[in-house]
Amino acid sequence: MSVILLPESVRAKLGDAADDFIKLLNEVADARTEQQRITEFKLSQATDLAKEFTGVRKEIADVRVEIKETKSEIIKWMFIFWIGQLVAIFGFLKFFGK
Structure with a gap:
């Protein structure tokens, strides 16, 4: 609570x-x-x-980096799988083709 006092001259x-x-x-x-x-x-x-908001933006940036890394890992393993499938198919063709 504020207290304001008046001088006597003003009070008079x-x-x-x-x-x-x-x-x-x-x-x-x-x-x-x-x-x-x-x-x-x-x-x-x-x-x-x-x-x-700053914290959320940082978390979103971290998730984006994780997604990019995950995408590159998935693509790498897809190529490894495809190459393995091609090797298996050529092996079967060569083995059963005789």
Whole structure:
């Protein structure tokens, strides 16, 4: 809670309205403080969310690298399988072709 005090000279000029004026100023100051807390909270949430997105993007990049490596491994083993099949077919043809 904010505390705002008025000098005696101002208090004398305002008369009975001085207390109401001080109350109003304190309410405005409290509202600003609450708004600042809300803004800071939202900013911290946005910062946390940005960190999360950065982490997710890094994970996606890692998965893409893994997929590329896996694709190259699959293609390599497919060629090895095909070559083995061709060797087996030619072997059978040669063996049974006589």
